[in-house]
Amino acid sequence: MNWDDMRLFLAVARAESLTGAGRALRLDPATLGRRIARLEDGLGTALFVRSPRGYGLTEAGERLMARAVQAEQALTEGAEELRGQEGQLTGSVRIGAPDGVANYLLPQVAAAICDANPGLEVQIVALPRVFNLSRREADMAIAVSPPETGRLTVQRITDYRLHLVAHRDYLERHPPIRGLDDLRTHRIVGYIPDMIFDSELDYLSEIGVDRVTLASNSVAVQLNWLRAGAGLGIVHDFAMPAAPGLVKVLPGAVSLRRSFFLIRHGDDRKLARLTRFAGLLSDGIRAEVARLEAQFA
Template sequence: MDWDKLRIFHAVADAGSLTHAGDVLHLSQSAVSRQIRALEESLNTTLFHRHARGLILTEQGELLFDATTAMNKRLDAASARIRDSEEEVFGELRVTTTIGFGTLWLAPRLTKLYEQYPDLNIDLMLEEKVLDLPMREADVAIRMKEPSQADLVRKRLMSVRMRLYATQSYLEQHGEPENLADLHDHRLICQNVNSEQIGAGASFVTSLLANDVTKMLYVNNYFGVLQAVTHDLGIGVLPDYLIQDFPDLVRVGEHIESAEVPVYLAFPEELRQSKRIAAFRDFVQEEIILHRKQLRDKEIS
């Protein structure tokens, strides 16, 4: 099958228009149209339904588009490996993790990584959805559970627990609950149990709500919960890794916490030799070691 025709087909299918695909490929509309017709003839099938508003893939076109999409992702992976210098770290690295961990722990620490590797460009994709690493939706992930796919390199980084936090000023004004039953007198700030989040967090919130909590503020990510807590709106459910960077937070209830949540770094097996992956992995591990040391020093002092 002609690779050039497949490349043009993919661009047309992605754009939904001969004209837009031509702009991307720097080809005339007629040239693009000729290549599509030639591909259809070679396959003896129709790949597009043609409408006034654009092009729609046929069932056969969908099958071919799935194949060209997978091919492009594999080519991107190969290209990334080829571009990786033996001694330098440069280019784009797509990192995915949760909104909370990405905004509250990872992003504030990236200054150190950029100082060490100024030619590295991070594309930080923050969402609760688990992206498909083997299909190259991202290069590397930090996940709040062990990845289930077999073709991934994985490393356990740390453990996290959800705990209750408030500001000192809030507690001085409203009092500190002595037990779970006292939460009835406070506003609980947390993610809705039906929102997309780690299971341990949802289970923890469910257990708290069983204590006749009536005043609530739901926020769909931990960054929002933190903002509400720091503005004295109530007691928030937050991950314990925050306490190092937000020392004004006060833990509420010494023994009130979620189950342990393992944090893993993972990337596709095919990127095992990538210098960019290695640089990012080493950076994260070093920051976690420093994080743990600072927490131990704080506990001792």
């Protein structure tokens, strides 16, 4: 077994398909499939379960993946030491995050970190769901609630605020809103109810709203509806600078507070490179939330 085999194995395990892995590796999927089959033959065990949905890891594949990830991380750390670049971060780091933080915080925070570390590559995977760090879908993830299971380390990054908002144009065209009861006669923008993947995101039920007229699982789509004057919805304060014209509605009655958590695999605690990056990421998010929220205090 050589490292090139492990590199291909990790790519397929993470993409859960030959097509996705081939695209990342710039390798023909058929060639990749033959290489994986040859690896399995050499090891004398199946590493993947093939199905129309893709490639899923077998129990043996799960065990090998844990070891392969450790080897990958050790190689990255060793390469940095040999380059004598302990003062700078290099290589690639993948962050998984809900699309709110991915759209309105991570771009500027990651860009600033890369400015100070020119050899670093940052990948942001913006998906409205919980990330599986055990399968190494990402090196670390940001979540709105701490996980209850798994070999994970959790660090609270910062609190953030959300308010009910609407565009000035919408408010001028519709009846005044003097209390929560008035919301019944207004069009509401929010999440698709059965696609809310974390109870912390069920904002509207917290204020007694049970009907969403314009719904999306994407924060960016919701914000664009509100920016277009389509209705009222709950928005992160830090996202409001991206949508000029939005104003808070009933700020005394509707003011929510949530937290961001940085989640890492438990085995990564000894990896200096990822630990340093995690520190920079947390500091950057904390500062950016404070800066953006101050504009709408």
